[in-house]
Amino acid sequence: MATEDELLTYGSDEIADEKSDHDPSRSPRSSAKITDSNAELQEVKAREIIDACRRRDIESLQALAESPGGFITDELRQQAWPVLLGLPVRFPSDEVENPSSDRHEVVRLTASEFIDDAWKDLKPHKEEEQVKLDVARAFVYYPNYESDQERTHQKNELSDLILSILRRYPYLCYFQGYHDICQVFLLVLPPALRSPAVARLSALRIRDFMLPNLSAAIAQLRLIPDILRAADPALWRHLPQTEPFFALSGTLTMYAHDVQSLGEIARLFDVLLAREPVFSVYMFAQIVIGRRAELFAVPSDEPEMLHSILSKLPQPLDVDRLVAGACRLLADHPPESLRSWRCGVSPNSVLKTARSTRDCAGQSLEVGAYFFGQQILELQREERKKKVIDALWRYRKPAKAVGVAVMFGVLAYWIRRSAVSNGVAAGPVRYMTALVSAWWQEF
Known part of the structure; x- marks a missing residue:
């Protein structure tokens, strides 16, 4: 510690x-x-x-x-x-x-921004109750405290660390699992470096997870099937062609929720902080590839069993081998070669704004706040688009009726004029009228 x-x-x-x-x-x-x-x-x-x-x-x-x-x-x-x-x-x-x-x-x-407790006088964040519940469940696997008093003290420290970030940057949205990430920083870094480190991590590297919903996080997950399809087509075909939610816990918490050893998770954080944020996605894809034999032992028509295997990290976890494999996977199949990267990942996502670790290290917290604002605008546009689509779907029959009625009305008017001008019998007009009446009764 x-x-x-x-x-x-x-x-x-x-x-x-x-x-x-x-x-x-x-x-x-x-x-x-x-x-x-x-x-x-x-x-x-x-x-x-x-x-x-x-x-x-x-x-x-x-x-x-x-x-x-x-x-x-x-x-x-x-x-x-x-x-x-x-x-x-x-x-x-x-x-x-x-x-x-x-x-x-x-x-x-x-920098002197984080050296005092001025954050305690700031307005409470709207999600502090959830923080309290999650912190109460912290420090399950590590470390082994000698007394309850020591554990309670560390939980108080963890709560202060999280709240100091949320109150200083109230635009950030807390997510369950954030406390797992903060716990690692609490146990590794000295007090003076914890808050500034977590603040930069939050705004510049895991910002996608701190939006009001998980849309950006799910967009990251959708890279995994594309990576598997490129690296191992047979395995990709064997797995369920559904949303890869099995990877959500691992990627969302930088694996801190699932790894049960402080030494292992700290070593994983070494490479996750050294590499660009998309490396975490490639790491999970490598975990899936590493379980190839285990997954092929389960029939493809048992998606629940496959999902159960995929949602849990292998034990024990060979971290060095995993890191080496993920590095090769990223080099062989860079994200720019993936369709979901080009079509599904926002230009304001951390996957693209922090594509270079050096560039990301040079970004300010204000830059992170700007990209966050742009992502909020994107979410709002998507929400409006969804509402329009839902409304069109909900009123599709009346809308279709109006559209077809207008079409038939125009056609009937044209036939009537043609009949009058050319002396054609009114039979076509009666036929069209009967057709419209029959169609209308279907609605």
Whole structure:
């Protein structure tokens, strides 16, 4: 858990080799060599992470987040996550021409917007009651608190974190599962960085989920069948051709609702923050592909069973393998190649406004608010369009009757004139009149 100050201190925890304790063929001496070798590799990687953070090198941080183990420790995440999110942080090494490789770096937030409790005096958000209910159910899987008092304290901290965002940015709409995301930031980041980090995440990276309805979130889900169709046509044909709601919980909560280990979810957050928001969708598609054999074992005419499998993450979850597979999937089938991306994803969606992690890190919260406003206008237009379509459908018979009656009236008038001018018998007129009468009785 993060300490109660702004010091981002990096320890030198020894990295133990996972295999050495389980393989009897290894001698203690060879096991020690492997452990030392792994520790050296982790130490080298840690220095690379620190150096990339000091240089604000987003591309290097992306590569490090994708590599096995991600950012390794919470202490390193405390330095990397703020950089990836574009927080205005300052390192003492910024003012040194040749900074040392000392891992004990004091990192400070240069913005003062979040350093006090002024949010408590702001108008309560309309969804605070739901926040209260969700926070009461928090901290189910991790961490293991020694006392109820400690758990209660953390729940109060979580509530304050969420409410500080909602009151400062009241245009954002709370969704169930948001507390799962905030819980991870609470447990990893020091207090001074939590609110600003979650604020930027909310406005710039998960904004689609904080709209008044789930239309934008569902538009994201519809990319999954297109990805599967491109990557594995046979599997795509085997799965139910319905809305992919099985992926809603995972993508909506950045998998924080379903992953039961803090270490695993923090490692997932490494890559989800380092990559563009659409990466989360590709990650779920990769999860589906990874369960190919399990899914083919279920007949295609049992959609309920298939949905049950798809809606749960595999246990255990091989995070490093999942990340590597999702990276390949995104490279082989970029979103621009998908029809649902071109036709179903709004230009104001975070999937497109944050297509580049570096560009997103440079965006302001005001930019996020602007895109939010544009998305609201889109939702309003869609709602008006839906009302018109519903009205036309509801009154389709009277409208059809009026339209056809007008058509027959014009036709009858034309026949009557033709009959008078050409001396034609009135039989066609009587026929048309009888036809209209018979048709009208059907309504």
